[in-house]
Amino acid sequence: MKKVKKILALAISSLMVTSALTGCASNGDKKTDEGTKPAAEEKKENVTLNIFQFKVEIDKEFKEAAQAYTAEHPNVKINVETVGGGADYGAALRAKIQGGTEPSIFNIGGPQDVKDWESRLVDLTNEPWTKQALDGVLSGVTVNNKVYAMPFAVEGYGFVYNKEIFQAAGIDAKGVKDYASLEKAVKDLDTKIKAGELKSKYPNLEAAFELPAKETWVTGLHTSNAAISQEFNSSLDAFAAKKIDFKNGEALKALIDLQANYSPSAKSKEKLSTVDYATQVDQGLAIERVAMIQQGNWIYGGVQKIDPKVADKLDILPMSVKGGKEDTIPMGVPMYWAVNNKGTAAEQAAAKDFLNWLYTSEKGKDYIVNKFFFIPPFKGYESLQPKDPLGAAVKRYAEAGKTTPWVFMGYPTGWGMEVLGQEIQKYLAGQEDWNAVIKNSQAKWEEMRK
Structure with a gap:
């Protein structure tokens, strides 16, 4: 418990330590100023990503972020569907998949969801953001030293x-x-x-x-x-x-x-x-x-x-x-982003690139902190302090170890x-x-x- 408090206090108080993430590239991808460019894009292969997510509070802003990404990656089309608030996201996800509609990116919780959805989870261990994750935020989605999902944020x-x-x-x-x-x-x-x-x-x-x-x-x-x-x-x-x-x-x-x-x-x-x-x-x-x-x-x-x-x-x-x-x-961590292994290789590459862009590019970071009002679960956000009073309150409790x-x-x-x-x-x-x-x-x- 003391370790978790120390970790979160460090995480929030520094928001979030040093080391920029831009320019990192995963295997087979080409480094660019705005994140990574998947092999699918270099070939100009058209890709459609269907994202099924639960955070109703950011529905509008998340769709705007997706549009910003596709403006830079014209070969990628992103459809966003949000189910949350008064609806049971887990049940809705199960119904969607049972109905034959497989999202490219979806949300999971912690270890129980990893077990429930293990047959569909892409191994994200080698993604660049894993090296920048704050201590402790990946533990719930790590099995046998393999990371199966990306954390949304730190919330209180x-x-x-x-x-x-x-x-x-x-x-x-x-x-x-x-x-x-x-x-x-x-x-x-x-x-x-x-x-x-x-x-x-x-x-x-x-x-x-x-x-x-x-x-x-x-x-x-x-x-x-x-x-x-x-x-x-x-x-x-x-x-x-x-x-x-x-x-x-x-x-x-x-x-x-x-x-x-x-x-x-x-x-x-x-x-x-x-x-x-x-x-x-x-x-x-x-x-x-x-x-x-x-x-x-x-x-x-x-x-x-x-x-x-x-x-x-x-x-x-x-x-x-x-x-x-x-x-x-x-x-x-409220939820994690998971990439569906039922998608094509091009879809999986584009899905991983979008998530990298969202949390590592300067434009993506601006959405994360200033439009989603997220407290980032990664290092590299030292210049982006929470401006809202509730984010500041969470930061205060974390710094105090409470x-x-x-x-x-x-x-x-x-x-x-x-x-x-x-x-x-x-x-x-x-x-x-x-x-x-x-x-x-x-x-x-x-x-x-x-």
């Missing part, structure tokens, strides 16, 4: 809050460093909202939190990770585990209850299972209808498009686990969203108690690991 999440609302309520956010102080801050805020003390300045403000229980990735993956990362040290440990003890099961309940009890649906929690990402972010935090939400630095771009002033008021409170590690935020790992990438396939996330929905709807949530989820983990 916690309770994203509106600093001005907290100030108006007389709450010192700097003092929120453990679960007890978080709970007190939420209760104080709730009291002032119900008393109407903030109504004149924030007419839309309804509640402290919004909990999107419809998004089982929020509850079943991200919220659970805060507690389960106290039990497993890494996604690899989770992946190897035949059972789960839920040592911090009550702490997980506390995190769920806090968000539910101080949401607009506090008196009718069954409604929380209809609350989605857009309701939480776009129609919640972005319009100051709620003061805080459980999300990460990836929401900045979306909030900025709705209200730049609100976006610049945001910061991140720690996601403290009652009785466990407090004053920390979970930090890790992080916990993302272990949910090692959960059994579908367990987080389709089992635990749905069990939490039943709990919120009053259909079962918390003890049933834990027991049912434990039993399903063991069954899925057989």
